[in-house]
Amino acid sequence: MNKKSFQDYYPDELSYCYGCGRLNEHGLHLKSYWDEEETVAIFHPKPYHIAIPGYVYGGLIASLIDCHCTGTASAASYRKEGREMGTDPPLRFVTASLQVEYLRPTPLGVPLEIRGRVKEVKGRKVVVSATVSAEGEVCARGQVVAVQMPAHMMTKGTPT
Numbered sequence: 001m002n003k004k005s006f007q008d009y010y011p012d013e014l015s016y017c018y019g020c021g022r023l024n025e026h027g028l029h030l031k032s033y034w035d036e037e038e039t040v041a042i043f044h045p046k047p048y049h050i051a052i053p054g055y056v057y058g059g060l061i062a063s064l065i066d067c068h069c070t071g072t073a074s075a076a077s078y079r080k081e082g083r084e085m086g087t088d089p090p091l092r093f094v095t096a097s098l099q100v101e102y103l104r105p106t107p108l109g110v111p112l113e114i115r116g117r118v119k120e121v122k123g124r125k126v127v128v129s130a131t132v133s134a135e136g137e138v139c140a141r142g143q144v145v146a147v148q149m150p151a152h153m154m155t156k157g158t159p160t
């Protein structure tokens with residue numbers, strides 16, 4: 001995809017998340033986009049994202065759901081306010097609750113598609129559901145309750 005992802009709009013000081021921070025050199029660099037009323041991200045697990053031979057580690061799947069849903073929460077809030085992403089003040093979200101159901105083993109070595117759907121936008125809270133699929137099969141589903149990041153978290157310095 002050649003357009004900017006939700007995460008590309010995060011201000012530099014809020015771009016260090018292990019899952020989706022573009023400035024975290026060791027991170028996953030997840031990129032999420034609108035696909036009409038859903039959101040989508042594609043992630044290519046590396047061989048070291050292993051649980052047992054041939055399958056993805058469940059913690060990685062939870063991280064993908066978490067970061068995709070908080071990015072979706074941000075995009076949905078901008079959309080609800082009629083604002084362009086990246087305009088000030090930034091709308092950045094953190095996880096209040098994460099629920100994940102593992103439906104089948106997730107194969108390693110194939111792209112994973114993460115799809116999100118906004119369930120509720122109410123004040124500073126956004127609820128997003130997501131699925132993780134491999135080769136067209138849903139392997140996990142989850143839900144995140146995301147809350148707008150408190151101001152004091154946005155004023156911390158960048159890591160050294």
